[in-house]
Amino acid sequence: MDGVERKTFVQTQRKVSILDMVLRVLALILTLAAAIVLGMNKQTKIVPIKIIATLPPVSVPVPARWHYLSAFTYHVVTNAIACAYAAISLLLVLVIYKGGKSRGGLVIVIIVLDLTMVALLSSGNGAAGAVGIIGRRGNSHVQWKEVCSVFGKFCDRVAASVLLSLLGSLAFFFLVAFGALRLKKLN
């Protein structure tokens, strides 16, 4: 590379590294928010329950917690892992771009880890989304009744958490795509 090429290369790398870091910060915020919104989600409702058929129903407080369903636990865990990784990877990209140098080996490791986060978050979104849909609509074939007419606030927060996590997984998706594009541009 001559002087002009070197300058253009460093400028392009700087632009890419800023985009990379913005996406990582976004992924961190979104997955953290998704984990918090579902992890702090609880709602208690007073529901009339008939204990003895001949007596009037008794009002019982029924709680809804995120860890009652394994799909929601999995969703919170995947988002917590992705959030922690986003923080660690921010430090790693600082090492990569320090001084405008390109370290291909580390870029590949980061692309594979970003890709793992896409897979992990997508599976968590699928799990929480599928259970959320049954909670909202119920299913007559297996006689699983909908619960969202009682625990509306809880269900809305599950939906919000899935949406945040979906946006977080999109951020990791673009990180993998831009990572590959960066490797191509180095050719």
Add this chain to the structure above:
Amino acid sequence: MDGVERKTFVQTQRKVSILDMVLRVLALILTLAAAIVLGMNKQTKIVPIKIIATLPPVSVPVPARWHYLSAFTYHVVTNAIACAYAAISLLLVLVIYKGGKSRGGLVIVIIVLDLTMVALLSSGNGAAGAVGIIGRRGNSHVQWKEVCSVFGKFCDRVAASVLLSLLGSLAFFFLVAFGALRLKKLN
């Protein structure tokens, strides 16, 4: 590149393209198998149901079909899409590697599409897996009863389909990772 370098480059490209194609064929077979195993899944059981409390229970045939639960429909659709894409991408990689040439732009497009398949299959696996777990264990908090003690064969096939799809998504995962590695090697 001189003559020796060119020969080594073409040999490396050929090895990589064979690995790429083997993984694509594997992905095609696994996702096709996953879609068929769940898409052809049906079981009918004769279940005694009490229609009138004072009369003895009546034996009623109760069917279990894959499209009764939206998570299973989503799982079949994602695997069908991934299977069709695996077939199309096999033709695309033949274009890329024809004559040992490297076409960076098309490689990037294929990496992004492979990545989309990882996300799509992972979300399908998460959805079918989460609903399958509730079907197997039930959930006392939302009063969703387990159904796998009655529809055991149906549940086993759901598990087999999720496993096949998981292996299919792993094939796409490695395709993205090797795609990035290939771009790095071209540096």
